[in-house]
Amino acid sequence: MATGRTHRPATRSRGIPEATVARLPLYLRALTALSERSVPTVSSEELAAAAGVNSAKLRKDFSYLGSYGTRGVGYDVEYLVYQISRELGLTQDWPVVIVGIGNLGAALANYGGFASRGFRVAALIDADPAMAGKPVAGIPVQHTDELEKIITDNGVSIGVIATPAGAAQQVCDRLVAAGVTSILNFAPTVLTVPDGVDVRKVDLSIELQILAFHEQRKAGEEAAAHEGAVPAPAGRDDSTDQGPDGDVPAVMPA
Amino acid sequence: MATGRTHRPATRSRGIPEATVARLPLYLRALTALSERSVPTVSSEELAAAAGVNSAKLRKDFSYLGSYGTRGVGYDVEYLVYQISRELGLTQDWPVVIVGIGNLGAALANYGGFASRGFRVAALIDADPAMAGKPVAGIPVQHTDELEKIITDNGVSIGVIATPAGAAQQVCDRLVAAGVTSILNFAPTVLTVPDGVDVRKVDLSIELQILAFHEQRKAGEEAAAHEGAVPAPAGRDDSTDQGPDGDVPAVMPA
DNA sequence: ATGTCTTTGTGAACGCGTGCACAAAGATGG
DNA sequence: CCATCTTTGTGCACGCGTTCACAAAGACAT
Numbered sequence: 001m002a003t004g005r006t007h008r009p010a011t012r013s014r015g016i017p018e019a020t021v022a023r024l025p026l027y028l029r030a031l032t033a034l035s036e037r038s039v040p041t042v043s044s045e046e047l048a049a050a051a052g053v054n055s056a057k058l059r060k061d062f063s064y065l066g067s068y069g070t071r072g073v074g075y076d077v078e079y080l081v082y083q084i085s086r087e088l089g090l091t092q093d094w095p096v097v098i099v100g101i102g103n104l105g106a107a108l109a110n111y112g113g114f115a116s117r118g119f120r121v122a123a124l125i126d127a128d129p130a131m132a133g134k135p136v137a138g139i140p141v142q143h144t145d146e147l148e149k150i151i152t153d154n155g156v157s158i159g160v161i162a163t164p165a166g167a168a169q170q171v172c173d174r175l176v177a178a179g180v181t182s183i184l185n186f187a188p189t190v191l192t193v194p195d196g197v198d199v200r201k202v203d204l205s206i207e208l209q210i211l212a213f214h215e216q217r218k219a220g221e222e223a224a225a226h227e228g229a230v231p232a233p234a235g236r237d238d239s240t241d242q243g244p245d246g247d248v249p250a251v252m253p254a
Numbered sequence: 255m256a257t258g259r260t261h262r263p264a265t266r267s268r269g270i271p272e273a274t275v276a277r278l279p280l281y282l283r284a285l286t287a288l289s290e291r292s293v294p295t296v297s298s299e300e301l302a303a304a305a306g307v308n309s310a311k312l313r314k315d316f317s318y319l320g321s322y323g324t325r326g327v328g329y330d331v332e333y334l335v336y337q338i339s340r341e342l343g344l345t346q347d348w349p350v351v352i353v354g355i356g357n358l359g360a361a362l363a364n365y366g367g368f369a370s371r372g373f374r375v376a377a378l379i380d381a382d383p384a385m386a387g388k389p390v391a392g393i394p395v396q397h398t399d400e401l402e403k404i405i406t407d408n409g410v411s412i413g414v415i416a417t418p419a420g421a422a423q424q425v426c427d428r429l430v431a432a433g434v435t436s437i438l439n440f441a442p443t444v445l446t447v448p449d450g451v452d453v454r455k456v457d458l459s460i461e462l463q464i465l466a467f468h469e470q471r472k473a474g475e476e477a478a479a480h481e482g483a484v485p486a487p488a489g490r491d492d493s494t495d496q497g498p499d500g501d502v503p504a505v506m507p508a
Numbered sequence: 509a510t511g512t513c514t515t516t517g518t519g520a521a522c523g524c525g526t527g528c529a530c531a532a533a534g535a536t537g538g
Numbered sequence: 539c540c541a542t543c544t545t546t547g548t549g550c551a552c553g554c555g556t557t558c559a560c561a562a563a564g565a566c567a568t
Binding site: 271272273274308310311314324325326327 | 557559563
């Protein structure tokens with residue numbers, strides 16, 4: 001996963017496990033696709049395949065919501081779409097603000113997945129005065145000075161931070177002070193927030209590093225297998241010989 | 255978290271738990287910051303605070319890598335930076351390709367966090383012929399026809415998919431067929447890949463939906479607390495009265 | 509050299525998440 | 539109305555991850 005909650009606040013809620021909540025949007029997407037194809041019912045097996053999960057897990061997940069299936073038949077697609085939407089809170093409108101309209105912020109503003117699930121971009125905010133008034137994705141960018149007013153006027157409770165790392169904590173503090181209680185953070189920083197505020201982070205660099213780890217491991221195992229030797233004790237990949245390990249630190253720029 | 259592995263292949267590797275691997279980049283970032291401030295050593299307590307985790311967890315994580323600390327003193331910052339970098343495979347160069355140069359793809363190409371950790375953008379690929387040759391982030395966009403050649407010529411093993419959902423699986427198949435074994439997927443789709451290929455996904459819409467769930471829960475609890483009543487048995491939020499629940503499905507567009 | 513003090517490294521307990529396997533439920537056909 | 543067949547819902551066991559709590563290890567002062 002590319003994300004992780006910070007600290008773990010009141011995670012477990014009304015008996016619905018966090019892991020289940022994280023999968024509900026996946027089910028919802030698969031169900032929406034079925035709904036568009038006018039499929040009336042679906043079995044746990046089929047839906048699980050579409051969502052890429054185990055069918056037993058899917059059934060257990062749904063059991064936390066209630067008994068919405070019919071034995072011998074499956075689940076009613078439309079009904080389940082509604083139930084999951086309601087459980088996730090998508091039957092209401094969620095105004096969000098995006099702070100930091102750089103490349104990423106602009107991409108987020110243009111992202112269709114936001115609007116299509118009840119999320120409405122209420123405002124775009126940037127610290128650069130030159131950006132003010134300039135429309136991005138059809139919405140004029142506003143200056144950071146307006147942040148507090150925008151939050152309160154629109155009743156915004158969800159904020160998206162797409163600023164450079166250096167500005168993220170400060171922006172976060174202002175968002176929280178103004179009333180935001182959920183934050184989606186794209187800046188590569190650990191945000192500190194008071195209790196009761198949820199933070200989820202999306203960190204592109206971390207995702208790539210995790211992939212690199214597994215990639216390196218795969219390369220190491222393959223090399224070992226090719227040489228017909230026992231797996232190297234620590235999985236070193238000395239194919240690019242840089243001398244023995246544990247020598248000069250390879251420090252990275254930023 | 256915004257990400258989740260698909261299916262769970264050979265997760266556990268050389269005894270390093272997946273959860274630990276996912277945190278190593280976090281530690282690395284904190285350590286790099288300390289290194290830049292020329293801090294020679296750091297205790298597990300300090301570093302844990304900087305990374306936003308529990309100190310016991312951090313020590314246990316490090317114990318999987320080896321005994322790199324000194325009791326009574328802490329960890330040598332430079333040495334630890336090197337050890338984690340090596341464990342993550344960041345001491346070598348990882349050429350990556352980004353497929354789908356829309357708003358998001360362009361943002362990724364410009365993202366500094368890639369280059370700064372040993373990841374090199376080897377090529378940008380898009381299906382739109384009009385994009386071909388156009389430079390994005392200083393790199394000329396190439397057409398999808400060149401995909402296979404680019405992969406093999408550059409020895410690319412990591413691919414980033416930033417295409418629309420409809421094209422993602424097809425692009426994924428071609429990447430895998432050409433030799434890519436790790437994929438970072440930004441398209442809102444479940445990708446199917448053969449064994450031995452790792453997929454991590456970043457789904458902005460899912461992250462927001464998870465936040466909305468907790469946001470709704472918070473709102474519900476607060477309302478219940480204000481009325482001095484027992485918490486509603488199922489946490490319904492009927493403030494926007496739409497009649498009794500379980501009625502008309504509120505289907506979403508896309 | 510010896511004692512004290514700090515901090516690591518880890519054994520052990522606990523809780524959550526996952527997956528198996530099956531009984532219960534309902535549909536469907538005779 | 540009964541038998542059969544499909545599919546759900548869940549009890550149970552297992553394994554991973556987290557956290558506590560403490561012994562061992564080393565630095566440092568005397």
